[in-house]
Amino acid sequence: MISVQTLAIYDTEISSSIPPEIGLCSELRNLYLHMNKLKGPIPHELGKLQKLTSLLLWGNSLTGTILPELSNCSMLVVFDLSANELSGQIPRELGKLTVLEELHLSENLLTGPIPPELSNCTSHSDSA
Incomplete structure (x- = not known):
């Protein structure tokens, strides 16, 4: 087990993908990888980070x-x-994030409606 609580590598122009490891x-608890040149998909393994409170991946080229x-x-x-190249719809499952205060999805290639399930979040700012 790795006990890192904050990983902050931002504004460095790293141009790889996010490793599944x-x-x-x-x-x-905090993952700050914004303002780089990260590419490729968001790894499924991010869903294992159950203690994560802040996830900042904006300003990359994620697809x-x-x-x-x-x-x-x-x-x-x-x-x-926000500010990636993500496509498809906003998953309704994000409505399970009941302590979410800020949700930023602008400047992507998202389609479809904003899921009504997002109203389950205690406070949200969705810029989809």
């Missing part, structure tokens, strides 16, 4: 869809995937 950081598994991160308060 990130899911091994079970104590991770694929927003994973329903991210709803397993039930402690998320700040969730920012």
Whole structure:
């Protein structure tokens, strides 16, 4: 088990994908990988980070869809995937993030309606 609680690598122009091994950081509370050149899909393993409170992946070149598994991160308060190249619909499962205060999804290629399940979040700012 890796006991890192905060991983902050931002504004460094890293141009790789997010490694699936990130899911091994079970104590991770804050993941700040914004303003890089990260590409590829969001790894499913991020859904294993149940203690995560802040997930900032904005300002990259991430592709694929927003994973329903991210709803397993039930402690998320700040969730920012804006300014990427994500496509598809916003998963209704994100409504399970009941302590979510900030949800930023703008500047992506998302389609479809905003799921009504997001009203289950105690406070949300969805910029979809």
